[in-house]
Ligand code: 13P
């Protein structure tokens with residue numbers, strides 16, 4: 001619409017005036033992705049945040065992502081359009097309870113999925129994302145026991161992939177646990193030539209029937225390079241915008257959710273809290289801003305830095 005385009009133009013002008021960069025996750029609304037300087041998965045966004053020379057970083061994503069960008073740039077202003085854009089995985093791992101678990105297993109190395117709070121990162125030895133998790137686990141000496149948090153689905157997938165036994169925190173992503181295996185198999189029967197691709201945050205029974213498992217960027221690359229022309233995509237539906245742009249002639253079908261919410265697919269309500277209007281307001285007013293304690297940032301930086309060095 002005219003209003004949307006008008007707002008997008010104003011945003012682009014404003015970010016140039018303010019020397020700001022907009023980083024957006026693939027799960028953001030298309031109208032947000034369209035004005036972003038960079039769209040990526042969690043790892044790519046963290047890398048971009050570590051490299052940017054912009055004075056202001058506007059993070060179109062969820063809280064833990066903006067927090068990571070702030071930890072990588074303590075002297076820069078990092079903005080998040082809606083501070084309530086959380087994450088069920090990050091919420092599932094409260095620091096006090098996690099500290100207790102860690103104290104019970106003092107000889108264990110702590111590997112945390114980037115989808116956790118800054119405070120949990122301060123309790124970690126190394127951070128990982130879905131695109132480098134296997135490599136990170138494999139970099140740890142075989143005889144070193146591991147605690148993996150907070151995603152139990154990604155954790156058990158990694159145990160199978162690496163052959164390592166790990167102690168798992170009992171957390172999950174509500175979006176990736178919403179897929180229905182029955183509906184997925186029915187859809188597959190109707191589209192027998194389709195390839196099923198899934199994010200490793202999905203439950204084991206979904207991963208068992210998947211032809212490819214990978215991060216959001218991994219899935220995009222797979223679809224681009226595959227000879228097949230139909231794909232059933234088991235991750236947040238926002239990915240379909242960029243995917244369809246990459247492969248305009250291929251058929252992309254979102255994997256069905258157990259219960260229909262706003263769409264028949266699975267959407268992250270936290271990611272969708274950001275709107276184009278909120279994004280504009282946030283850059284204009286330079287708030288809401290991510291503010292973190294210096295000591296917390298310093299401690300949380302170590303495991304992120306270790307991950308980036310290995311990626
Ligand atoms: P990736 O961006 O690493 O694929 O993670 C997906 C996700 O759920 C982000 O919140």
Ligand code: SF4
Pocket residue numbers: 062086087088089090115173174175176201236268269270271
């Ligand atoms: Fe968190 Fe899942 Fe939403 Fe990603 S999709 S932000 S893991 S709730």
